[in-house]
Amino acid sequence: MMVLLIVLPLIFAFLAAIKKSFSYPLLVTSTVVNVIIVLLLKTSVPSVHVLGGWKPPFGINLVLDDASYYAVLIANIVFFLVALFKETVGKYSTVLMVMLAAVNGFVLTGDLFNSFVFLEILTATGVILASKRENYYNAFKYLVLGSLAGSMYLLATIFTYTQVGSLNMAHASYFAISEKAIVVITILYLVGLGVEAKLFPLNGWVSGVYGGNDLSPLVMATAVSFAALYMMGRLFLTVFGGYALHILYVLALITIVAGELAALYQKNLLKTLAYSSIAQAGIVLAAISKSTEKMVSLAYFHLTNDVIAKFVLFLVATFLVYNYKNLNGVFKKHKVLGTAFTISSMSLIGFPLFAGFQSKLRMLMEMFKTSDYLFPAVLLFATVIELTYLVRWNVKLWFEDIEDESEVKGPALRATISIILAILLVGIFLAPNIILNPTTKVAKALLDSTSYINNVIASSMGGM
Amino acid sequence: MRRFYAILIAAALVYMLISFISTVPSYGKADLKERVSDAFLSKSVNAQNTKAWMEGKAIHRQPAKEIYGKKVKEEGSANVVTSIVVNYRSFDTLGEVTVLFTAALGVGLILGGSRRKQYGREANFVLKTSTGILVPLIIMFGAYIFVHGHLTPGGGFPGGTIIAMASLLLYLSDEKFFLSKASTGALEGSMGGTYVIIGLLGLAIGGYFLYNFLPNGVVGNLVSAGIVPLVYVAIGLKVGAELSGLVTDLHSEKEG
Amino acid sequence: MVFWISAILIGIGVYGLLTQKNLFKQLISLSIIDTAVNIFIIAVGYVDNGKAPIYSKAVPKFMEGAFVDPLPQALVLTAIVIGVGVLALGASLLVKVKEKHSSIDVENMKGVGE
Amino acid sequence: MMNYLIILAGAMMIIAAVFAVEAKKILDAVIAMSVVSLVSVFLFIAMRAPDVAITEASVGAGLVTAVFLVSLFKMKGGDEQ
Numbered sequence: 001m002m003v004l005l006i007v008l009p010l011i012f013a014f015l016a017a018i019k020k021s022f023s024y025p026l027l028v029t030s031t032v033v034n035v036i037i038v039l040l041l042k043t044s045v046p047s048v049h050v051l052g053g054w055k056p057p058f059g060i061n062l063v064l065d066d067a068s069y070y071a072v073l074i075a076n077i078v079f080f081l082v083a084l085f086k087e088t089v090g091k092y093s094t095v096l097m098v099m100l101a102a103v104n105g106f107v108l109t110g111d112l113f114n115s116f117v118f119l120e121i122l123t124a125t126g127v128i129l130a131s132k133r134e135n136y137y138n139a140f141k142y143l144v145l146g147s148l149a150g151s152m153y154l155l156a157t158i159f160t161y162t163q164v165g166s167l168n169m170a171h172a173s174y175f176a177i178s179e180k181a182i183v184v185i186t187i188l189y190l191v192g193l194g195v196e197a198k199l200f201p202l203n204g205w206v207s208g209v210y211g212g213n214d215l216s217p218l219v220m221a222t223a224v225s226f227a228a229l230y231m232m233g234r235l236f237l238t239v240f241g242g243y244a245l246h247i248l249y250v251l252a253l254i255t256i257v258a259g260e261l262a263a264l265y266q267k268n269l270l271k272t273l274a275y276s277s278i279a280q281a282g283i284v285l286a287a288i289s290k291s292t293e294k295m296v297s298l299a300y301f302h303l304t305n306d307v308i309a310k311f312v313l314f315l316v317a318t319f320l321v322y323n324y325k326n327l328n329g330v331f332k333k334h335k336v337l338g339t340a341f342t343i344s345s346m347s348l349i350g351f352p353l354f355a356g357f358q359s360k361l362r363m364l365m366e367m368f369k370t371s372d373y374l375f376p377a378v379l380l381f382a383t384v385i386e387l388t389y390l391v392r393w394n395v396k397l398w399f400e401d402i403e404d405e406s407e408v409k410g411p412a413l414r415a416t417i418s419i420i421l422a423i424l425l426v427g428i429f430l431a432p433n434i435i436l437n438p439t440t441k442v443a444k445a446l447l448d449s450t451s452y453i454n455n456v457i458a459s460s461m462g463g464m
Numbered sequence: 465m466r467r468f469y470a471i472l473i474a475a476a477l478v479y480m481l482i483s484f485i486s487t488v489p490s491y492g493k494a495d496l497k498e499r500v501s502d503a504f505l506s507k508s509v510n511a512q513n514t515k516a517w518m519e520g521k522a523i524h525r526q527p528a529k530e531i532y533g534k535k536v537k538e539e540g541s542a543n544v545v546t547s548i549v550v551n552y553r554s555f556d557t558l559g560e561v562t563v564l565f566t567a568a569l570g571v572g573l574i575l576g577g578s579r580r581k582q583y584g585r586e587a588n589f590v591l592k593t594s595t596g597i598l599v600p601l602i603i604m605f606g607a608y609i610f611v612h613g614h615l616t617p618g619g620g621f622p623g624g625t626i627i628a629m630a631s632l633l634l635y636l637s638d639e640k641f642f643l644s645k646a647s648t649g650a651l652e653g654s655m656g657g658t659y660v661i662i663g664l665l666g667l668a669i670g671g672y673f674l675y676n677f678l679p680n681g682v683v684g685n686l687v688s689a690g691i692v693p694l695v696y697v698a699i700g701l702k703v704g705a706e707l708s709g710l711v712t713d714l715h716s717e718k719e720g
Numbered sequence: 721m722v723f724w725i726s727a728i729l730i731g732i733g734v735y736g737l738l739t740q741k742n743l744f745k746q747l748i749s750l751s752i753i754d755t756a757v758n759i760f761i762i763a764v765g766y767v768d769n770g771k772a773p774i775y776s777k778a779v780p781k782f783m784e785g786a787f788v789d790p791l792p793q794a795l796v797l798t799a800i801v802i803g804v805g806v807l808a809l810g811a812s813l814l815v816k817v818k819e820k821h822s823s824i825d826v827e828n829m830k831g832v833g834e
Numbered sequence: 835m836m837n838y839l840i841i842l843a844g845a846m847m848i849i850a851a852v853f854a855v856e857a858k859k860i861l862d863a864v865i866a867m868s869v870v871s872l873v874s875v876f877l878f879i880a881m882r883a884p885d886v887a888i889t890e891a892s893v894g895a896g897l898v899t900a901v902f903l904v905s906l907f908k909m910k911g912g913d914e915q
Contacts (some may be wrong), residue, residue: 721841722844722877725847725848725877728848729848731857736854740855744853744863746901748854748864749855751867752851755874755890758872758874758886758890762878762886765881772882773883781912788881793883793885793886795888796886796913800889800890801893804894804896805848807903808898811901818909
């Protein structure tokens, strides 16, 4: 059943290649069908699909457990929401279908090489999306970094194969890899995933790709980013239980500081949001690297809040940037969009009443309990900077004198979706458990490699 | 200065890789008994026990028996690499096909022209006549390669590329030659669809996506190995159409 | 020995990526890295005096050490094709970069500000 | 014997790779790159990987070089350093 999540968008994409004019209806159909399938899959967690009937570790298997279910759920909902914007999607519906298949495959797969293949599809589709609106140079930068990262990921995979003897994640997790080998393997994986996860020295592409057009940030800052950060947890917690986490921790802290500082000095709205996205990814990675159940759960809680907030922010910001020459005071003309934007930015900063407050405060308390003061300090520093630039942008967009007199007709769909999601952020503040319960399950699933291995072994004993 | 840092970083990377080499079995001494390939080679995956294999003990090994020219229940291609690419790890290949599909799609979207770019040069006589002779031969050779993918080295990807080379030759020799996007797109899409549908048939019949639901036949025969030749023919045609489309995009320009 | 060759080639490729200002050169460096990684993977599966993993009249049955490791070869087949896809995408992007910025050298490109 | 050939091939690849990275003209760099690919085909054969060798020769060396040359032609020679 879960294989349909990957295969249906693919076959729709192939059909769209035959008849170009059907591609948008096919995109909508495939995203709707995928969301329905995900909801139906709820009952079959955890389960393993053995492709071709070849038992692990020989063949490839897909693993649906609490963690991958949650990631797939978020990704498919995001793609469904993006698919609603016909104008924005434009000629790129086939690409989006392939990307949906790749995100699902990347999250579900239980095989290292298979995840490399899906990572490369993600990069290729990401490059194509990034090249929208003649954003060619930035797309090329992303291609170079993504392809280099792909090579490192492949090297790490083959090193794992020489040690373990198979490419299966469960087998690699079970196998005691020698100390000397695992250091190199984890460093290479850190480089390989670091590009998609926006880790510090490898995130030079982000501002160009997110800030270059109106489609790529919607998908890549949300669904793809979530998938990459999920994979980070899967590899570094489940498969290579606990290695190289201190390197990840240090790099993540640098990522936070660098991202926030770059955002502070940025004059372009989309690029500001892109750098803020880098900083948020840093916070999530730092929390993941603590590898306790509480912190990992909070990491994915924070990531969920960030994904919702960023979706709204980019939805509003792309509309503004590509319709107005000057952004001063535009929210006087678009009050609903403005409200949604403000709510989301407040949530990002972590004001009380909004979802971001819950995740940041809980993270701080948890860290104080373990008497680690470095991360809280960085987090508070980040919050102060976020406060500065997001309030500055809000003031500029709401209160400054209007310079661009033209008025674009109110985008009803955009306003509806962004305000609904913004209200959801308030809802999460009031009842954080609707997100915290699933993310706690995610953390349990990621940290409990024994049951992960047992699931995979059980799948070879017959049955589906 | 930039060069100096670059050399430093590259040297650090090389040092890291070389320091890792000591943990890899040295060149030519790879021990297949510890790797899954052992089971692929002896075509005994179904006889293995996952748990025992992971624990590294009690590996079930079949006595060496004749494989070539015999009926093997599990898998029927003589070329073991093909059996891995299109059968044991067929899902990877579906992803690989998708990458090429994406690349061709992307080149189309990025360059996206609808008519042939004219350089105003005539190809010389030798190129023109030899193209006329070579193109059918090249296409036949490409088709041979992917049809025999499960017996001899080669397979769908090189076969398809060789076919695309024929269209590149046509582009070079004839200023007017232009393949329509509709035709390559239709072939590409339908062949990709065929691959997925073969996989879905496996899901319907055997319960697993890409399950080999056809009889395996005798190892070494042209008609053997179940779905493998079918998949490779689909891949070959798809790759041929895709890369021809890509070559077309490179030779096209926008209207006006 | 083959490991060393591929490690050095990877180093050259990374060096090229870091120093070259011409974008086409960066693409070429990427292609060199791809090739080097592929060589590494195949070398990992090589067995002295092993044969190519194809059953034929000459090698009709499975014996220990008779064949080289087929799995890395299958992986490399996939990796080569993926690399080509990405490189073709990059080349077409460069054509457009040249059109838009009138150069593919980072230092001479026009209109690439913040 | 085989070992010496492999060392020779490796030396050729390294020289070609350095040339590809440092060459002044992009056309030369593309040619040097395809030399690296072609010599790697020999290495693949030496390591008993005929499938990979065929694929690298047709896809890696052939198609990539062709695509690079055509796009280079489209850019009117790229710009020389």
